[in-house]
Structures are given as structure tokens and as C-alpha cells.
Amino acid sequence: MTVGKSLDKLFSIATDSLLEFPAGRSASAPVPNAMRWRELTGFLRRRNGFYAFESALHVFPMRSAGNIYGLDVWNATDTWVDSYEDLASGCFFFAEDIFGNQFCIKGEDICSFDAETGAAKPLASSLEEWAGLILSDYRFLTGHPLAHEWQVRNGRLPVNMRLVPKIPFVGGGAYAVDNLFSWDTVKSLRYRGEFATQIRDVPDGGKIRLKLI
Secondary structure, rough: OOOOHHHHHHHHOOOOOOOOOOOOOOHHHHHHHOHHHHHHHHHHOOOOEEEOOOEEEEEEEEEEEOOOOHHHHOOOOOHHHHHHHHHOOOOOEEEEEEOEEEEEEEEEEEEEEEEOOOOOOEEEEEEEHHHHHHHOHHHHHHHHHHHHHHHHOOOOOOOOOOEOOOHHHHHOOOHHHHHHHEEHEEEEEHHHHHHHHOOOOOOOOOOOOOOOO
């Protein structure tokens, strides 16, 4: 993989690799688009999982080890993906923002995946383009300002934890530290996956019933 300027810049402000890249040949592509898989594999050979922007951006390593999730377990159906039912169909998840919103490969695109609605939105046509977008709009795409403010008040966010709104954003919850708490990332996604499937057919302006945590 040829690393462009945007990926180089992202690597320069990120942590070291979370794990060593696994030895041996890469497994067969778990996504239909082999080109995107080769690109992702090359990306992780260079930096096998990392955090950036004060943990607001979390990129998963190739394989799991200990308490560190890798792409294998993270994309296993029964980890959390099945809670979104068909909303997550065709998505291969490789990173997340501070709120647990995902970044994924879907077809030829690099997409964002909203944890509350299960909506996948195309962002970029390559990881280099994705990195450029992250660098130019990290405040919005990673949630860094709230990640910073929350950690100033509460201390460093532990591994496998994300910041989750007490009242969902889609239900009118505020993008404010007082509306956020830290929660295990898998538990939070399973909870919000069930929420996403329940509200999927609610029209704009329709009423939803919130189950407060």
C-alpha cells in the first residue's frame, strides 16, 4: 500500500500500534471489495490499530488479543452487529468515534455508521481520502471537543469504553458533557442497535419512547 500525505499525517499524531501485526499471510477478504480489503490490510500493517485525538478516534487492529478488540471479533455477528439486524448488512467496521459511531467499508465506499439510527453514509472512496476528511473535520467526525472536555472532568477514558448520551442525540439529547457517560462499547452498541431497529420506521417528527439508562 502506498501511504499518502493524509495517512502519514494521521499516523504522526496517533498512538503506537495497539498490537503487533499478525505474522503470516492475511486471511481471505471478509468484504466483497477486495481492493478495499488490500488497502485496509496495508493500512494496518503500517499501524495495527491506534487511538488519536485524545481517544476520540479508535482504529481497530487486525486481530484480537487480550482485552483488545480486533477486526475479527469486532465484526463477528454475535459481538454486536446482529443487534442492528439488516441495517448493518454489507458493512465491515474498522474504526469508531468517541460516541461509538462506526467507520466501515461498504461496497467501494468508506462510510460512517450512525450508532443510534444504523444509517450508513458514504464519506470517501479510499482510506487516504477518509484520513484527509478526519484531519480536516476531526471536531465533527470524531467528537474530539466533547472527548477532551469529558476527560478533563473525569479522567482518561479506559480501554473499550465510549461516551454515550443519556438521552439519545436523535431523541433530542444535547451534545454536552452533562448528557454523556462512559459505557462499555459492546454493551452500548447492542443497546443502541435495538433502539435503531425500533425507530427505523418512525417518520420525521414522530414520537419515540426512550428507555433511560
